[in-house]
Amino acid sequence: MTQLPKTTERKMGLVIDLDTCVGCHACVVSCKGWNTENYGAPLSDQDPYGSNPSGTFLNRIHSYEVQPESGPAQLIHFPKSCLHCEDAPCVTVCPTGASYKRVEDGIVLVNESDCIGCGLCAWACPYGARELDRAEGVMKKCTLCVDRIYNENLPEEDRVPACVRTCPSNARHFGDLGDPDSEVSQLVAERGGMDLMPEQDTKPVNKYLPPRPKDMLNDGPREEIDILAPLLAPVVEEPKGFLGWLDKTLEKL
């Protein structure tokens, strides 16, 4: 219903390092803060101090315990926000044109004044990355802090998404993934960056860097054991191991 651009001039997105994310939620708080105080209307909460709190968050962290075939269980923290897909079904399904993808940088946005809150885009997004603001009845999503990244009133170091600026463990990186020479593209190439659920054919711009093997203590001397790396082959047709498990878990959300 709504057209996607055939191509975009840049592919701005996030590279998220699952090896160094410690699940602290600082990025969640800074995202909520920036987008409540500076972009459009506040991201509403319902019953925030009651027994059944809920709210609008554009970035969420899911934490899982993964049990490898051998060795101890591993805790994986998995940050999730819009992946600014190249073939974004959330855009094409939108009946009003409120959802759109920008030609200049590939960022997927919602024009809230044209949104009728039908929820079709949330249904179409395979990643659960859209949030219906229940107070306003309109759809909201990660904007890659479009009001920060080009904002010349901010110091240059602050012209990145709030989550990236805040992350204390440097697990979040921002840049042009359409430029093979950019720092984010180099990082993806060096670390075997992965698409999330590639079988959905959405061509996500955001990439995830897999956890690296951890040192672990045995009875004997410290020994390096490759716990998760064999399960984390980069972009596969039929996800297996950790990614297959993650896909199934995310589908249930």
Ligand code: SF4
């Ligand atoms: S992650 Fe979901 S909301 Fe974001 S562009 Fe892709 S399909 Fe749309």
Ligand code: SF4
């Ligand atoms: S909820 Fe809004 S943005 Fe989503 S499909 Fe409906 S009109 Fe479009």
Ligand code: SF4
């Ligand atoms: S701020 Fe960084 S380390 Fe903390 S949850 Fe977010 S991505 Fe992970």
